[in-house]
Each structure stands twice: as C-alpha cells, then as structure tokens.
Amino acid sequence: HAADHNWRFANLYGRGTAFGEVYEDLAKNIETMSDGRIKVQVLYSGEGVGTSGILGAVKTGLVTMGAPFQSMHAGELPAGVVEIGLPGGTDDAGDLLTLFHERGWDEVLTKAYGSQGLVWLDPYIQPPVYIITKKPINSVEDFKGLKIRAPGAYGKFLRNLGASPVSLAWSEIYTSLSTGVIDGSIGSNMIDHRDGNHVEVAKYMYRLPLAGAQVLPIIVNNKAWNKLTPDLKAIVKAATTVHAQEQLVKSRKWESEAVAEMEAKGLQWSPEPSAADKEAWAAAGAGLWDEYAAADPYSKELIEILRAEK
Amino acid sequence: MIGIELLTGILLACILITFALGAPVGLALGGIAMGVGYMTWGDGLFNVIPTTLEDTHFSFILLAIPLYIYMGQLLTRSGIGDAMFNASQLIIGKVRGSLAISVIVVCSMIGAMVGIIGAGIMTSGSIALRPMLERGYDKRLALGVIMAGGGLGILIPPSIPMIMFASATQNSVGRMFIGALVPAAISIVCLIAYVVITCKLNPKKAPLDPPPEVEPTVKEKLLTARDGGLALLLIVAVLGSIIMGIATPTESGAIGVVGAILLAIFFKRFKVRMVKNAGMQAAMLVSVAMWIIFGATVFSNFHLLMGVQNMVASFTQDLGLPPMMVIIMFQIIMLLLGFIIDEFIIVLMCAPIFTPIAVSLGFDPIWFGVLMILNIEIAVQTPPYGFALFYLKGIAPPGITMLDIYRSVTPFVLIKLMVLIIVMFNPDLVTWLPNLVMN
Amino acid sequence: MLQSAIRRYCLAVHALVALIGKSVSLVMPALAFVVAFEVFSRYFLNKPTIWAYDLSLFMFGYIAALGGAYAQQRRAHINVDILYNKVPPRVRSVFNILSFILAIFFMAIVLQMSIGKFEEAIEFNYRRQSEWAPHMHHYWIMMAVASVLLILQLSSDVLEEAVHLVTGKHIIDRSEYEEETVE
Numbered sequence: 063h064a065a066d067h068n069w070r071f072a073n074l075y076g077r078g079t080a081f082g083e084v085y086e087d088l089a090k091n092i093e094t095m096s097d098g099r100i101k102v103q104v105l106y107s108g109e110g111v112g113t114s115g116i117l118g119a120v121k122t123g124l125v126t127m128g129a130p131f132q133s134m135h136a137g138e139l140p141a142g143v144v145e146i147g148l149p150g151g152t153d154d155a156g157d158l159l160t161l162f163h164e165r166g167w168d169e170v171l172t173k174a175y176g177s178q179g180l181v182w183l184d185p186y187i188q189p190p191v192y193i194i195t196k197k198p199i200n201s202v203e204d205f206k207g208l209k210i211r212a213p214g215a216y217g218k219f220l221r222n223l224g225a226s227p228v229s230l231a232w233s234e235i236y237t238s239l240s241t242g243v244i245d246g247s248i249g250s251n252m253i254d255h256r257d258g259n260h261v262e263v264a265k266y267m268y269r270l271p272l273a274g275a276q277v278l279p280i281i282v283n284n285k286a287w288n289k290l291t292p293d294l295k296a297i298v299k300a301a302t303t304v305h306a307q308e309q310l311v312k313s314r315k316w317e318s319e320a321v322a323e324m325e326a327k328g329l330q331w332s333p334e335p336s337a338a339d340k341e342a343w344a345a346a347g348a349g350l351w352d353e354y355a356a357a358d359p360y361s362k363e364l365i366e367i368l369r370a371e372k
Numbered sequence: 373m374i375g376i377e378l379l380t381g382i383l384l385a386c387i388l389i390t391f392a393l394g395a396p397v398g399l400a401l402g403g404i405a406m407g408v409g410y411m412t413w414g415d416g417l418f419n420v421i422p423t424t425l426e427d428t429h430f431s432f433i434l435l436a437i438p439l440y441i442y443m444g445q446l447l448t449r450s451g452i453g454d455a456m457f458n459a460s461q462l463i464i465g466k467v468r469g470s471l472a473i474s475v476i477v478v479c480s481m482i483g484a485m486v487g488i489i490g491a492g493i494m495t496s497g498s499i500a501l502r503p504m505l506e507r508g509y510d511k512r513l514a515l516g517v518i519m520a521g522g523g524l525g526i527l528i529p530p531s532i533p534m535i536m537f538a539s540a541t542q543n544s545v546g547r548m549f550i551g552a553l554v555p556a557a558i559s560i561v562c563l564i565a566y567v568v569i570t571c572k573l574n575p576k577k578a579p580l581d582p583p584p585e586v587e588p589t590v591k592e593k594l595l596t597a598r599d600g601g602l603a604l605l606l607i608v609a610v611l612g613s614i615i616m617g618i619a620t621p622t623e624s625g626a627i628g629v630v631g632a633i634l635l636a637i638f639f640k641r642f643k644v645r646m647v648k649n650a651g652m653q654a655a656m657l658v659s660v661a662m663w664i665i666f667g668a669t670v671f672s673n674f675h676l677l678m679g680v681q682n683m684v685a686s687f688t689q690d691l692g693l694p695p696m697m698v699i700i701m702f703q704i705i706m707l708l709l710g711f712i713i714d715e716f717i718i719v720l721m722c723a724p725i726f727t728p729i730a731v732s733l734g735f736d737p738i739w740f741g742v743l744m745i746l747n748i749e750i751a752v753q754t755p756p757y758g759f760a761l762f763y764l765k766g767i768a769p770p771g772i773t774m775l776d777i778y779r780s781v782t783p784f785v786l787i788k789l790m791v792l793i794i795v796m797f798n799p800d801l802v803t804w805l806p807n808l809v810m811n
Numbered sequence: 812m813l814q815s816a817i818r819r820y821c822l823a824v825h826a827l828v829a830l831i832g833k834s835v836s837l838v839m840p841a842l843a844f845v846v847a848f849e850v851f852s853r854y855f856l857n858k859p860t861i862w863a864y865d866l867s868l869f870m871f872g873y874i875a876a877l878g879g880a881y882a883q884q885r886r887a888h889i890n891v892d893i894l895y896n897k898v899p900p901r902v903r904s905v906f907n908i909l910s911f912i913l914a915i916f917f918m919a920i921v922l923q924m925s926i927g928k929f930e931e932a933i934e935f936n937y938r939r940q941s942e943w944a945p946h947m948h949h950y951w952i953m954m955a956v957a958s959v960l961l962i963l964q965l966s967s968d969v970l971e972e973a974v975h976l977v978t979g980k981h982i983i984d985r986s987e988y989e990e991e992t993v994e
C-alpha cells in the first residue's frame with residue numbers, strides 16, 4: 063500500500079560510496095521501523111540538490127530530510143560551524159556526547175535550527191579533518207607562507223599559524239596540488255583525501271587534526287515533521303540514534319582503511335609535533351572562540367557552555 | 373503520483389514541442405519543469421530555483437566560461453587570432469584545408485587549457501570560426517571542426533568530468549589524465565585525416581587562398597611570422613601558467629585576457645572601444661550560456677528529484693548480457709541520456725552506477741572512464757539536445773541556423789563514434805601509457 | 812492609437828533593457844582583473860586575498876543574470892529554429908507568443924522565489940560561507956531585477972508579435988540590431 067509520508071533525504075556523498083550506504087541504511091530503517099508508513103527516497107551528490115543547497119532545500123521542504131555539512135552553510139546558520147567543532151576541539155566521543163546531551167548544546171541547537179524552520183535530530187560523529195602537504199612539516203613554523211586550501215574557520219586557524227589560506231573549488235584541488243598552485247589542502251576527512259586522489263600529488267599528512275572530530279546533524283523540515291504522529295516522530299528519532307552509532311563504528315573503520323590505502327600509495331606522516339608545536343596549535347584554535355561568539359547569538363551560547371566546561 | 377517512466381516521456385514530448393516552436397531553450401526548459409512539476413508535485417517544487425541559481429552562479433568551475441570567452445573575443449577583435457592563422461597559412465597554405473587543420477591544432481591547445489566543454493567550444497569558436505568562413509570554407513565543415521575540436525577540452529587534460537569520474541569511482545585522476553592522451557591523439561589525427569580527405573574529394577569545401585597580386589616581400593613574410601609567433605606565444609604562456617602552478621585552469625583564462633590586452637598594445641591595435649566591444653559581446657555570450665545552463669539544471673534537478681536515477685539504476689541491475697554487450701548497452705544508455713541531461717550530471721549519475729558493474733565484469737575502470745568521456749563528447753553534440761550544439765549556435769554569426777549546425781555534426785560524430793569503438797575494443801590504448809609512466 | 816501606445820511601451824522597455832545590458836558588460840573587464848589580481852597576489856606576493864573568490868563569483872552571477880533581458884531583446888537566446896524558419900511569418904509570431912508566455916511563466920516564478928530569498932537573507936543575515944563572508948541580499952535583489960527586466964522584455968516582445976499577427980506589420984525596426992551584433 064502507499065505510504066502516508068513520502069520523504070526525500072539528501073546527503074552530499076556519491077551514490078555507491080561507503081558513507082552513501084550509511085544514509086541508505088538510515089532511510090531503510092525509517093521505512094522498516096515505521097512499517098512502510100514513511101517512505102524515504104535517498105538523493106546522493108548531484109541528484110537534484112547541490113552540496114551547498116541542502117540546508118536551504120530542507121528549510122523550504124524541497125527535500126524533507128537532509129544530512130548537511132555545516133561548513134557549507136556558515137553564512138546561513140553560523141552556529142553550525144561551532145557545532146561541527148571549531149579547530150582545536152576535542153576528539154573524545156564520550157566528551158562530545160556529554161556536551162551535546164547533558165551540558166545543553168542540544169537545547170541551544172534545537173533553538174538555532176528551529177528559528178529557521180528546521181528540526182534538529184540526533185547528531186553523529188565523523189572522523190577528523192587533516193591537512194595534506196607537498197613538503198613535510200617538521201615544525202609548526204613550516205606552515206609559515208604555505209598556501210593551503212582551507213575554507214572558513216579552518217582558513218582562519220591556519221592564518222593564525224602564518225599560512226595563507228586559499229579558496230578553490232573542490233574539483234581543482236588535484237590539479238592545483240599537482241602544479242603547485244597550492245602547497246597543501248585540508249580534506250573533510252581522510253576518506254575525502256583518498257577519494258580526491260590527493261596522495262598522488264602531495265605525500266605528507268600532518269599529525270595534528272584541525273578539528274578532533276566533526277559533529278553533523280540530521281535535519282528535517284518543520285512542517286513535514288509536524289505532520290507525523292507522535293509514534294512516527296519517536297520512530298524517526300530512534301532511527302537517527304541507530305544511524306549515529308553506525309556512523310561512529312563504520313567511519314572509524316573506513317578512516318583506517320583510507321589511511322592504509324593512501325600509505326600503500328606512498329603517503330607519509332610528517333614527524334611527531336613537539337610540545338611547543340602542540341601549544342601553538344591549541345593557541346591558534348582558542349583565538350577563534352571570541353570571534354565566533356561575537357558573530358552570532360547561538361554561537362555565543364554554545365561557546366559559553368564550552369568555556370564553563372573548562 | 374505518476375511513474376517516472378511516464379513522466380520522462382511527458383518531459384521529452386514537451387522538449388520536442390518547445391524546440392519545434394523555436395522557444396529560447398533555457399527559459400523553455402525551466403518553464404516545462406515548473407509547469408509539469410506544478411501538476412505532479414505542487415508549488416513546493418518552485419523551491420528548486422534558489423538552490424539551482426546558487427549552484428550555477430556560484431560555481432568556480434563555470435567561471436572559466438566568461439574568462440575564456442572574453443579572451444577569445446579580445447584575440448579575434450584585436451586581430452591577434454588572425455595573425456596566428458595567417459602565419460600558419462604561410463607554412464601550410466598550399467595544402468587544401470590547411471586552415472581547418474590549423475584550427476584543429478589550436479583547438480587542441482585550447483583543450484589543454486580548459487576543462488569544460490562550454491569554455492572549449494566558445495573560445496575556439498570566437499577565434500577560429502570567422503577566419504574559415506571569410507576564406508570561403510564550407511560552413512558545415514567550419515562548424516563541425518569547431519565543435520569537434522572544441523569538445524576535446526574534456527578529453528585532453530585537465531578535465532573536470534574526469535576528476536569527477538575519478539572521485540566518484542575512487543580511481544586515480546593521474547591515470548585517467550594520462551590514459552586519455554592516446555585516445556585524444558587518435559581523435560586529433562582522425563579529425564585532421566578527415567579534413568584532408570574530404571577536401572581532396574570535394575575541393576569546393578576549402579578554397580585555396582588566391583595567389584597575392586604582389587608576392588609578399590621577405591620582410592612582410594617575416595612580420596607575418598613574428599605576429600603569428602607572438603600570438604602562439606600567448607597560448608603557450610596561458611598553458612605555461614597552468615603547468616608552472618601559477619594559476620588554476622579556471623584562473624588561467626584571466627591570464628589570457630591580460631596577455632591579449634598586452635599583445636594588442638604591442639601590436640598597436642589597442643583601443644578602449646575594442647576592449648569595450650569585446651566585453652559587450654562576451655557578456656551577451658556568457659549570459660546566453662548561463663541562462664541555458666540554469667534552465668537545463670532546473671529541468672534536470674526536477675527530473676532527478678522525481679527519481680530518474682533510480683530508473684537507470686534498476687534498468688541496469690540485471691541485464692543478463694555478455695560482458696561486452698553490457699559495456700555497449702551502457703554506451704547506448706549514456707548517449708540516450710545525452711538527449712536531456714548535461715555532461716556533469718551524466719558523470720555524477722552514471723559513473724557510480726555503471727563502473728562497479730563494469731569492474732565486476734573484469735574491465736579496467738580507467739578504460740571505462742575514458743569511454744565515458746568519449747561518449748559524453750558525442751552525447752553533447754548529437755541533435756536535438758546537446759550543450760555543444762547550443763554553445764556553437766551562441767557563438768556562430770547570425771546567418772547560421774540550428775539546421776546548419778545539426779547537419780554539420782554528422783561526419784564528426786561518426787569520427788568520434790569510430791574512436792569510441794576503437795578504444796572500446798582495444799583497452800590497451802588507454803591502459804598502456806599510464807602503466808608505462810606510473811608503474 | 813492602441814498600436815502607438817504599444818510602440819511607445821516597447822521602445823521604453825527596449826531603452827531600459829539596453830541601458831542595463833550595456834552597463835553590465837562593463838563588469839567583464841573588471842571580472843578578469845579581479846581574477847588576474849588574485850593570481851598575482853597569490854603567486855608573486857604570496858598573499859592570497861580573502862575576497863577575490865567570492866567577488867569574482869558575484870560579478871559572474873551579475874553578468875550572467877542581468878544580460879538575459881538584453882539577449883532576449885536581440886533574440887540572441889539559443890533556440891532550435893528548424894521548423895520555426897520554415898513557417899510563414901505570422902505563424903512564427905504565434906510560435907513566439909507561445910514560447911514567450913512560457914518563458915514569462917518561468918521568470919515570474921524565478922522573480923517570486925528571488926524576492927522570497929531576499930526577505931530571508933535580510934531576516935537571517937545570510938552571507939557567503941567564506942572567511943570574507945559577504946552579504947547575500949544584494950544578489951537576490953539583483954536576481955529579482957533581472958527577472959523583472961526579462962519579464963518586461965518578454966512582454967514587449969509578445970505585444971510586438973501580437974501586433975504583427977494582427978496587422979502584418981513590425982512596430983520595431985530590428986535591422987539596426989543585427990548590424991550592431993555583426994560589428
């Protein structure tokens with residue numbers, strides 16, 4: 063029989079990719095757990111909504127549910143950039159869960175997304191952001207003057223370390239690394255570096271991650287959400303919790319696979335950073351907190367909670 | 373809710389009707405999507421417009437289109453483009469069809485700068501179409517050469533669709549770039565061979581320059597050679613800026629603009645009016661190209677949101693054919709998709725669906741990717757719907773009709789189809805060079 | 812009487828659209844300069860700018876969108892003219908009226924969505940996602956203006972074709988346009 067609710071669920075991974083399958087599982091789970099009352103069509107990268115359009119598309123109801131990457135939406139929902147993890151943030155999954163569920167980040171974010179007609183569902187954790195460079199980074203000093211493709215908050219962080227952040231389209235990273243337009247690039251995670259073939263044209267990965275872990279939400283259009291009966295709402299929420307668990311387990315596995323594959327292709331790690339390097343790294347990140355808190359009221363609330371924790 | 377097969381049929385019918393009416397293609401595609409969408413989905417679909425606008429106007433990759441078109445307009449209006457062809461005539465002018473051959477060579481060089489079809493065809497068209505038409509070349513030959521040569525932009529590295537293929541299927545971009553070189557060379561040789569043969573069989577197609585009334589002096593010849601050499605140097609400089617890591621392929625168009633202005637000053641042909649007129653013509657061409665891209669993307673986004681990709685995926689799941697037949701089937705599906713979908717979407721949609729099947733049948737993924745690029749080159753220039761056709765119509769002088777363009781493509785589509793088939797049955801042509809260089 | 816009113820309307824629209832179409836083409840050299848400056852600043856000064864990326868994209872969007880009405884005025888938008896070129900002039904006018912009404916329908920939706928996005932951009936202070944983070948509101952105003960211009964031009968063209976259909980005469984002399992494009 064026909065479903066009561068026909069949903070479209072957009073994510074930014076390609077069809078058939080490992081991450082794409084996790085979102086496919088979420089869609090299937092919602093269908094099975096709701097006994098077919100909610101039908102979910104998964105839309106992959108390029109299938110009707112561009113990567114920077116997911117937030118807007120869920121907001122208007124063009125797609126019902128989305129897995130956005132908040133850095134793409136820094137100009138629309140600045141608190142999302144704090145949510146994903148400012149440079150220098152923790153990578154401990156336990157700490158992050160406490161922050162979100164016990165210290166009140168969930169309430170702030172529900173408000174922030176709610177103000178734009180979005181329902182904020184259980185966030186999930188994806189692996190950290192790393193920088194790949196053409197030359198080894200022996201100390202933090204080596205970042206001085208390097209041209210590194212790093213958008214938004216990551217760019218600001220690298221500027222604090224003396225590097226020159228460059229803006230480039232994703233599909234030009236490979237060519238630009240290969241010809242030397244840039245000296246390095248961040249990738250949204252190790253898997254992204256592998257998929258972009260960056261190791262063919264840049265060999266060195268820096269050991270300190272730019273952001274320890276990335277926290278990403280699942281969002282639903284408010285109107286579509288309100289059409290659900292309470293039991294269906296509970297079912298969708300339960301399915302996103304299962305999804306968060308799957309992301310945590312699988313993304314770690316894939317991350318290590320991606321690293322192994324890149325190592326087989328000649329990836330090398332820059333030497334272990336010194337204590338002074340680590341300090342400079344943390345300082346470069348901490349300098350951003352004030353700036354982000356001043357830019358947006360919800361970001362301010364999130365950062366105040368972070369500060370209170372320390 | 374109607375099924376996706378029926379919807380696809382309705383959309384195709386609407387395209388054919390509006391094409392018959394002679395409607396502006398981009399605006400009509402947008403109008404069809406909104407009209408059919410309103411009836412099947414409701415006004416919620418209208419929200420596809422803002423996200424599509426942001427995707428098309430804020431695409432740094434598409435920024436190559438204005439920059440390269442402007443460079444092309446400056447080159448042709450300052451006479452620098454002509455200087456290049458005049459010099460080449462000095463060398464091979466006695467060969468019938470020589471200008472078309474020079475154009476193919478120039479198109480290949482432009483192909484080595486740009487990574488998308490639009491920039492390739494519109495730049496080549498700006499520089500090379502008028503010189504051929506002015507010398508009395510058959511217009512179908514002239515148009516076909518521009519389309520076939522300009523389309524090489526995605527086959528000769530750098531190529532955006534190849535980068536997209538490699539990342540969607542987790543393959544090496546480097547292998548793909550190198551793997552495409554031999555098929556690209558075969559394409560260029562076949563195109564040149566076609567020009568030579570067809571001009572031999574039908575000399576009217578490419579008249580030889582009438583002998584000059586006064587034989588040019590050695591000094592005049594040297595000047596022509598110098599001017600042509602300098603013009604060629606500009607192309608080399610733009611290429612060099614990419615290879616040396618000064619600029620990305622997109623940005624290099626701006627280097628070309630600056631270089632063209634400097635050369636015009638050097639040739640004492642610089643006029644503010646020339647820069648302004650080139651800007652005006654370029655702006656119009658950019659706008660025309662972008663309204664088509666926008667309307668077509670609105671159309672295909674609607675079609676994708678309705679699930680056309682699932683139709684393709686389920687159709688290809690259990691074909692139950694012998695391996696090579698599966699590959700041929702894939703090529704036919706992509707050629708058919710080329711009726712209604714643009715180059716990037718074909719890659720994004722088909723690469724992840726088809727490639728795992730091809731690999732599981734024992735085929736090389738890089739070879740399959742190069743086949744896909746060769747196929748897209750054909751798909752974008754087969755009537756009635758093809759971006760290469762639209763771009764060429766945009767750049768062509770007012771007297772050229774779409775029928776001229778449709779008719780001009782036949783021999784060139786056949787040549788590209790031949791290359792596709794040669795590569796399909798000789799995978800070594802793709803795999804040999806990357807294995808040699810990269811292992 | 813009615814015919815001269817239509818003619819005046821069409822001429823006014825043509826003048827406005829031509830003025831904006833020609834003005835926006837001045838952005839073209841500026842766009843090339845901005846991109847070339849970024850290359851210079853990054854390669855020779857080792858100081859990539861934070862603004863060139865977004866600025867060049869905004870300029871691109873302005874040229875692309877605002878030139879649309881002018882291209883329509885010059886009938887430069889690409890069409891498939893196979894059957895179109897074979898039918899008698901009055902049938903061609905019918906074809907044009909149908910096509911242009913479809914285009915007006917599309918542009919009316921683009922206009923409506925652009926105004927909606929503009930209001931949203933003001934309410935939520937939308938910006939680009941980059942470090943420079945320029946405002947988005949002006950882009951949506953520009954899109955609304957581009958849509959209005961295209962609708963005006965298309966409406967003028969529909970009237971022009973309607974007059975031709977009824978009287979068999981052209982109220983606008985298009986021969987000068989063609990000379991201009993050839994130059």
Ligand code: NA
Pocket residue numbers: 482483484485486487488524525526527528529530531
């Ligand atoms: Na190319």
Ligand code: NA
Pocket residue numbers: 710711712750751752753754755756757758
């Ligand atoms: Na086609």
